[in-house]
Amino acid sequence: MVATLLRLKLQILGNGFRRSPWQIVGLAIGGLYGLGVLVFMLIGLILLRGADTELARTILVLAGSAAVLGWALIPIIASGIDMTLDPQRFAAFGIPQRTLMTGMALAGLVGIPGALTAILSLATVIPWWRSPQEIAAALIGALLGLAGCLLYSRCAAAWGTNLAASRRFREIGMVLLIVPIMFIGPVVSTTVQGFRHASGDLSALASALSWTPFGAPWALPADVAVGDYAGAALRVVIALAALAVVMWLWNMAMVRAMVNPPRVTGGKRSAGKLGFFNVFPATPTGAVAARTASYWFRDPRYMGSLLVVPLLPVVLYLNASRQGHYDLLLIVGPLVAFLLAWSISSDVSYDNTAFALHIATGVSGKADRWGRVIGCCVLAVPAVLVLTLGSLAISHRWDLLPGMAGTCAGVLMTGMGLASVLSARYVTPVPKPGESPFKKPPGGQGLTLAVQGLGMLVLLVLCLPQGGLMIAEVITGNHVLGWINLVAGPLIGAVLLWLGVRIGGRDIERRGPELLAQLIKNG
Template sequence: MVAHLLRLKLTLLRNGLRRSAWQLVGLAFGALYAVGVLLIAVGGLVALRFVPSPDAAVVVTLAGSALVLGWWVVPLVATGVDSTLDPQRFATYAVPRRPLLTGLALAGLVGVPGAVTTVLALGTVVSWARGPATVVAAVVGAVLGVATCVVGARATTATLAGVVGSRRFRDSAAVLVVVPLMLVGPILTALGGLLAAGVDALPGVARALSWTPLGAAWALPGAVAAGEWVGALGRLVVACATVALLAAAWSRALTRALVQPPSSGRSASRSRGLGAFGRVPAGPTWAVAARCLVYWRRDPRYAGSLVVVPVLPLVLAFVSADGSRALMLVAAPVAALLLGWAISADIAFDSTAFALHVSSAVPGAADRAGRALAAGLIAVPVVVVFAVGSVWWVGRWSDLAPVLGASLGILLTGLGLSSVISTRFVYPVPLPGQSPFATPSGSLGVSMLTQLLGFGALTVLVLPEVVLATVAVVGGSVLLGVVTLLVGLVLGGALLVGGLLLGARWYDRRSPELLQQVTAMA
């Protein structure tokens, strides 16, 4: 059974790569990047062979603890990670629990994360190649460390499956994933400062972690090298007990999942009144807008467009900390660009629910205008606040008109262009209920091409207000700033109307084909 599960995992991975050439290309680039990082890490572990044992123990313990923590936490927040061997799929088969646990644990090593972790664990053996005792301890520690990573990841995801599957957790996970990625510069700078200031405290931190489930396995050879046999035995007990407790927790959660599989996360909820539909005027345009406002509030795929926006000022403030504070003035235009482009795949996001528009014979003009109206109700206040806030931060109120003009022009133009793009190009996107970071098979190439062409066209269309705003800000011309505001409103408004009309025409002409496309991708 264990060998069968391993073959099944390899077969699923191989078949997944055969679905799309673009997916294979993406995997090749990802593998090259992973190999580069792995070579650097292994080189560092080999170099530790020539470092004094106390210093090597600190580095290995800290790095190993971080690796274990990553295995335990990342699967919880990265809800788009593919689980090719979902235990719930074995609920209808009479598979003994122990072989199933062993097979799933070994299958967790099949893939890039498992392979990288195994190689790094073997690298620690080289770091401790200082004598027979340290080598044996390093091998035992490496095996226990890898087991702690894999079994711990399975235990946490299985135990918290009900929480992770909820929509509220997925929305929170989007923030947990995106915000640190955007703040990676400030975070690394802050960590560098803390390490530089508290480098003397690292041995104490490593020693404390060596007695925890995170670092006990990795600290075992260091204790042997230092001649602390009692300490080594204690760390061995902690590491073995950690794996045993994690395996027991995973076994219990797996039994519960096989006997009582959790629901899809949907639960009946009480609603009072009509919600957004009861707060808008009657008419097809406002009905579409109300429906889209519900999407913006409840669908994590739409919320993903909003998660990035609040972080922009923080990133720009960090980048401009040592330079010109005027860089903050681009916060509003960039936010307008992101929010205006957010509805470029709105029909694809509808998935099979788009049949409601087709069966109800919603006019193309109402559909296009309603979607743009919903996005505008959210985007316009955000862009105005960003423009006013950035000007206040820089202390140059004379730049408010050009910044506001460029931002509103970009927003209106982006909404108009998105209204055209979404009716002309439909490509695979995460399905309703999936993580906003999930990548459907075969979508990478067409998505990148559409985004590239769309942003290129948008750049050309907004050049007049962007050039005027740049000249007005650099030259400090108030008159030119007012001209920029007028040009942004007039030109952006005209492009918005033109985009809505062209998108409505294509919508009326292609709605059956659009429904067929989104249904095929569901």
């Protein structure tokens, strides 16, 4: 039965490849990235073979603990990303609990992250290739660490699924995941700058982690290398005891999931409070604008883009403060305009089968496109305005206000124009309404990467006139270029927006049924 579950996981991946050739492209890109990481890590492990025992112990314990913690925490924060072997689906088959848990745990090795973790875990034997005792201890530690990654991940995913039944938890979880990602740059930069001065602190941190279930397996060979066999035995006990507790907790979560599965709950809204539908006129364009604007504040899938807006200036401010000047903040306004305008490039995909309403009611393509643009402007215009003025105030560059205003307006309208065309021509697999914003739908990752990546490159090219004038003004100090940009930027953007809405609207009217069929297929 364990082999059957593994074949099932492989079959699911294979079906995704047959469903879309772009899935193969996505796997190839992910494989190349994983191969690069693997080669880099293997070189580091080979170099550690010549290092002293304390340095090797510190690096391996810190890296191993980070890997185990990552496997344990990500399923909680981003619950629902990969539930291809959801235990609820096996409730009617009478599979023994222990067999099902074993198969699900080993299925975690199927895929690039699992395979990469397994290889690197076993490769931690390389630095300890000094004596048979150290090799044996390193191998035992690697197996215990790998088992911890798999079991902690499955236990966290099982309990996270129960928590994810609450919409509020899904939204909070998204914040908890996006915030650390946004601050990876400053954290890494600060860590690199202070590494030489913090070597003693890192050693102390590694010593503390080596007595936890996350770091104990990776400290085993170091104990054997210095002859501390009692310490090594104690760390084995810590790791095995933690695995036993996790197995017990996971078993409880699976029993609850299969006997009393969680139900996703939604919020309630009092009668008469129609939100943006009370603000916009009762026209096709107004209805689409109201629905689109509501997405930004009620749909967790859209809130990912919204959360970037306040975090981005904070990250740039931290980087600028370390350099001692704040001209870097000047890119905040145009960058936020770029990102928010581009966010509507997947609007039709996010609609899912609700797009059928547009076809059934005869909404014109022009009304559909303008409604989505107006709905985006409800958030984008005030956000870009506030951040642009704030960046100019902090950097004390009010002399750039005309040029910055023209750049932001031009970029925003240009982006919405191009997004209006792409969203009417390409439907990409995205999480369905009510699902985790980080869930990866089967198939189509390659198509999504191609459409989004190439589309953003095209948008960069289209924004070169506004951006070029802005950069030239900053470098030369010639503010005449700023006043030219104040006129040329919005004018170029308005023309491109009008063209994008017209072309996209025509495509909606011509290909509406095909788009709906593709949405149903992706769903």
